[in-house]
Amino acid sequence: xxxxxxxxxxxxxxxxxxxxxxxxxxxxxxxxxxxxxxxxxxxxxxxxxxxxxxxxxxxxxxxxxxxxxxxxxxxxxxxxxxxxxxxxxxxxxxxxxxxxxxxxxxxxxxxxxxxxxxxxxxxxxxxxxxxxxxxxxxxxxxxxxxxxxxxxxxxxxxxxxxxxxxxxxxxxxxxxxxxxxxxxxxxxxxxxxxxxxxxxxxxxxxxxxxxxxxxxxxxxxxxxxxxxxxxxxxxxxxxxxxxxxxxxxxxxxxxxxxxxxxxxxxxxxxxxxxxxxxxxxxxxxxxxxxxxxxxxxxxxxxxxxxxxxxxxxxxxxxxxxxxxxxx
DNA sequence: CGCATTTGACCTGCGC
DNA sequence: GCGCAGGTCAAATGCG
Numbered sequence: 001x002x003x004x005x006x007x008x009x010x011x012x013x014x015x016x017x018x019x020x021x022x023x024x025x026x027x028x029x030x031x032x033x034x035x036x037x038x039x040x041x042x043x044x045x046x047x048x049x050x051x052x053x054x055x056x057x058x059x060x061x062x063x064x065x066x067x068x069x070x071x072x073x074x075x076x077x078x079x080x081x082x083x084x085x086x087x088x089x090x091x092x093x094x095x096x097x098x099x100x101x102x103x104x105x106x107x108x109x110x111x112x113x114x115x116x117x118x119x120x121x122x123x124x125x126x127x128x129x130x131x132x133x134x135x136x137x138x139x140x141x142x143x144x145x146x147x148x149x150x151x152x153x154x155x156x157x158x159x160x161x162x163x164x165x166x167x168x169x170x171x172x173x174x175x176x177x178x179x180x181x182x183x184x185x186x187x188x189x190x191x192x193x194x195x196x197x198x199x200x201x202x203x204x205x206x207x208x209x210x211x212x213x214x215x216x217x218x219x220x221x222x223x224x225x226x227x228x229x230x231x232x233x234x235x236x237x238x239x240x241x242x243x244x245x246x247x248x249x250x251x252x253x254x255x256x257x258x259x260x261x262x263x264x265x266x267x268x269x270x271x272x273x274x275x276x277x278x279x280x281x282x283x284x285x286x287x288x289x290x291x292x293x294x295x296x297x298x299x300x301x302x303x304x305x306x307x308x309x310x311x312x313x314x315x316x317x318x319x320x321x322x323x324x325x326x327x
Numbered sequence: 328c329g330c331a332t333t334t335g336a337c338c339t340g341c342g343c
Numbered sequence: 344g345c346g347c348a349g350g351t352c353a354a355a356t357g358c359g
Contacts, residue, residue, distance in 0.1 A: 179332055181351055194350070198331090207350090 161221035169193065169208050169218055174230045177206065188212035199228050 170177070170193070177195035185192045190210035197204040204224035211217040 178330090180353090182333075183349065183351095186348060192349085 159221055159223040161219055163211065163217050163219050165214075165216050166218050167216065169210065170195070175199070175204070175226060185209055185212070190215065197224075197226060199226070202226055202228050 176198040178198045179193055180196050181194035182191045183194070188209070188211075190212060192207055192209035195206045195208065202224075204222065204226050206223065207219075207221040209219050211219055
């Protein structure tokens, strides 16, 4: 879309999601795309995570008709490396090639490609015992536990990813996650961490890694949909404690932040603020509410001149303790 | 002591 | 067929 009406950009400078076919759609941060105007009712991350929302709705929410996404992809390629440099081509197994987000690649077409890769990637989880029982090798005992039905192609889970500026890797989203792996990422000095929802019978996973291009950017990829509500009591989850579920709905927050963002000189700040805000919520939990979190970004921020007037706009959704008000 | 994290090994798919 | 890279497992370790 070339029409650049004022739009609200959400808490990331890049947003990706995969539809059920594995197609990854990306929205790159561009000045002229800031303020991506989304229907707030759709932009509820929590709802997304709970699975009460169809991922395709995101496309709708973002107004990503195929033509829209094409335009965005084009922009991405023209300005900077597309998001797929992060390797989110569908989790695909090995070496996963970057899914070229060519200007011509519509959502559907890219879905098909990514979907194929995705299947490969997901199949990896269907680990075959691979002669595990035989040989009696030391590896057998480990693998034997992994026996699963053969030939059963596991359904690929919908995924979506987003980028957030933060020094804290693990984003808090209200759910409890358990880290089950970490891998070095090719061409990146930063490892990728693998998390799984600790709630039983919930197979949602997420991957967290830091962009090698912008170390201040954390890329989080969610896979699957929660089949349970937000944990009532999160250990040390300040976010959950301080923010009602609606607070995890980023829509209102973004709406407010975007107001700040419209202030011209404060745009840079606003953008950072916008990105860091959810990160702050995360950091509390990431550090289990302790004070060892070295990255209380929000407290480091100074409200730009003129923003103080709009500070009140935040109060309805940001506890005052989160805002360091300059005298 | 229980739970979360770390970390090396292992498995799988793909490209050459 | 081999090597590589992504993804997962699980024992070891750490921490509250």
